[in-house]
Amino acid sequence: MKELTKGILSTVTDGKIDLGELQSDVDIKEGESILLIGTRSKFIRLIPIEAPEIALLRVYITIDSFEDASRLLLTRMRELKLRLIHSTGFCPLSDRCIWEGYFSGFPEKKMEEFRAWLDKLDMVLETDLHHLHQ
Numbered sequence: 001m002k003e004l005t006k007g008i009l010s011t012v013t014d015g016k017i018d019l020g021e022l023q024s025d026v027d028i029k030e031g032e033s034i035l036l037i038g039t040r041s042k043f044i045r046l047i048p049i050e051a052p053e054i055a056l057l058r059v060y061i062t063i064d065s066f067e068d069a070s071r072l073l074l075t076r077m078r079e080l081k082l083r084l085i086h087s088t089g090f091c092p093l094s095d096r097c098i099w100e101g102y103f104s105g106f107p108e109k110k111m112e113e114f115r116a117w118l119d120k121l122d123m124v125l126e127t128d129l130h131h132l133h134q
Contacts, residue, residue, distance in 0.1 A: 019046075033134065035102060037086060047085060051105040054085070057115065058128040059099045065123035066097040073099065076117055080110050096125055106131050 010018050033052045037045045061069045083104040091097040
């Protein structure tokens with residue numbers, strides 16, 4: 001039978017997680033850079049990355065415009081040829097949703113252009129850009 005995922009049990013020791021056989025199963029090389037994304041619900045996603053720099057863009061959108069804004073956002077992102085690694089969206093409050101995107105590298109000019117474009121949209125309440133690096 002085909003499998004979609006594989007799980008292992010591990011222990012956190014001094015802030016380190018032993019990946020065990022999962023490391024070879026998902027082809028993570030020793031010393032390779034990874035992006036760890038954690039949530040408040042204690043879910044952690046591990047993504048191998050090529051560039052040791054990542055851009056995190058957080059966008060707050062009015063709840064009634066989330067679907068339209070998401071479509072516009074993805075179209076513009078493709079036009080700028082930004083390399084999206086991971087994204088997620090959530091509507092935790094009664095009046096707004098949050099979309100977060102992690103981008104490979106930190107193409108500063110493109111990210112600033114993208115952010116400026118987003119800030120001009122009426123449906124976007126606020127944006128926040130972070131530069132993650134090792």
